[in-house]
Amino acid sequence: MREVEVLKILSGVRRVELRRWVEHGWVLPERRHGELWFREIDIARLRLVREIRRDMAIAEDGVPTVLSLMDQVYGLRKELRRLAEAVDAQPGQVKKAIADHMSAR
Amino acid sequence: MAKDPYTVLGVSRDASADEIRKAYRKLAKENHPDLKPGDQAAEKRFLAAQAANDIVGNKDKRARFDRGEIDAEGNERVEQASYRHYAEAGADHPYNSTDGYADMGGMFSDLFGRARSGGQTVRMRGGDVRYTFDVDFLDAAGGTKSRITMPDGKALDLAIPAGTRDGQVLRLKGKGAPGLGGGPSGDALVTVNVRPHSLFRRQGNDIHIDLPIALHEAVLGAKVRVPTIDGPVSMNIPKGSNTGARLRLKGKGVPAGKAGRGDQHVTLKVMLPDDPDPELVKFLEEWSQKHGYDPKLDIEA
Numbered sequence: 099m100r101e102v103e104v105l106k107i108l109s110g111v112r113r114v115e116l117r118r119w120v121e122h123g124w125v126l127p128e129r130r131h132g133e134l135w136f137r138e139i140d141i142a143r144l145r146l147v148r149e150i151r152r153d154m155a156i157a158e159d160g161v162p163t164v165l166s167l168m169d170q171v172y173g174l175r176k177e178l179r180r181l182a183e184a185v186d187a188q189p190g191q192v193k194k195a196i197a198d199h200m201s202a203r
Numbered sequence: 204m205a206k207d208p209y210t211v212l213g214v215s216r217d218a219s220a221d222e223i224r225k226a227y228r229k230l231a232k233e234n235h236p237d238l239k240p241g242d243q244a245a246e247k248r249f250l251a252a253q254a255a256n257d258i259v260g261n262k263d264k265r266a267r268f269d270r271g272e273i274d275a276e277g278n279e280r281v282e283q284a285s286y287r288h289y290a291e292a293g294a295d296h297p298y299n300s301t302d303g304y305a306d307m308g309g310m311f312s313d314l315f316g317r318a319r320s321g322g323q324t325v326r327m328r329g330g331d332v333r334y335t336f337d338v339d340f341l342d343a344a345g346g347t348k349s350r351i352t353m354p355d356g357k358a359l360d361l362a363i364p365a366g367t368r369d370g371q372v373l374r375l376k377g378k379g380a381p382g383l384g385g386g387p388s389g390d391a392l393v394t395v396n397v398r399p400h401s402l403f404r405r406q407g408n409d410i411h412i413d414l415p416i417a418l419h420e421a422v423l424g425a426k427v428r429v430p431t432i433d434g435p436v437s438m439n440i441p442k443g444s445n446t447g448a449r450l451r452l453k454g455k456g457v458p459a460g461k462a463g464r465g466d467q468h469v470t471l472k473v474m475l476p477d478d479p480d481p482e483l484v485k486f487l488e489e490w491s492q493k494h495g496y497d498p499k500l501d502i503e504a
Binding site for chain 1: 240386
């Protein structure tokens with residue numbers, strides 16, 4: 099999606115602000131024909147940044163920390179899910195051994 | 204089925220715009236789906252709060268709602284997928300972060316190290332890293348250079364400026380954790396612990412020391428050598444100096460940048476010889492007959 103279209107659907111976000119978020123590296127649109135091109139995930143992330151700034155009233159300085167923590171959590175959750183799938187694909191005996199190990203503290 | 208937006212936000216119908224904004228922010232912080240991944244109840248509360256705020260958080264829409272012109276759902280809202288929906292989706296994306304697995308050991312670092320996405324990644328400044336560094340009293344007062352080895356094995360050259368105080372934090376720009384995706388590194392923050400000295404005490408930018416002197420030096424006056432943080436200097440002890448008398452060596456304290464230097468204060472302490480000889484004892488016996496005095500009189504009521 100082109101920048102003008104993004105600005106249309108992201109109410110309350112000004113062009114300078116959007117550009118700054120991209121400049122800070124908070125959102126990483128692609129570049130197509132010398133123009134910014136926003137994927138769906140970029141737009142969802144822009145909404146997230148807008149919510150962090152407006153709804154949660156987090157100062158600009160705090161945004162990279164919040165984003166970095168979220169990225170780590172999602173990265174972790176994604177890998178955990180893959181791990182869970184891998185465990186799930188194992189024979190019953192292996193699954194039980196893993197479950198026993200997890201519940202033993 | 205949207206509930207009454209005032210009930211959702213927990214405010215009264217005559218709440219001020221400020222109260223509504225605060226109530227909404229509180230709910231948003233508590234229930235944001237990106238902060239409570241997987242908590243569906245929280246996500247519902249967040250969406251409800253967002254929908255409620257869309258109406259009563261907007262002056263025009265609130266007025267229209269209050270007049271009954273629009274219902275609690277307001278205008279048609281497009282269902283928006285949360286960021287998490289994309290972030291946790293199977294496909295690789297530039298925001299994917301697998302930082303922080305390296306120390307988990309074994310399988311995790313192997314598996315996730317390989318899973319790291321290539322190409323463009325988020326560019327962010329690295330974090331600040333804190334260290335403590337012990338330094339000798341005189342090195343801190345006079346300034347010194349030192350090389351410290353950081354936990355990751357890298358050496359860091361540290362310049363301790365003259366006059367560094369105990370607990371002072373030195374910031375080394377760009378020596379902290381590396382940035383993400385080519386972002387700038389964070390800073391190293393080094394807290395300096397100054398080891399106490401057996402002779403010198405520091406108060407502000409002044410140095411205090413106790414100087415033991417002999418009985419005859421106290422009574423007759425003398426020229427003595429006094430240690431300072433720059434090495435010994437000579438100082439005149441006036442005739443009749445008593446224990447507790449304080450002499451000042453101007454400019455012999457701690458360097459304090461533009462403020463110049465502090466002073467050194469020397470507190471005298473009259474010491475008898477270790478084992479008073481018979482000559483001294485005999486002299487004092489005769490002397491006290493004629494010149495006896497009692498300094499205790501001063502402290503008795």
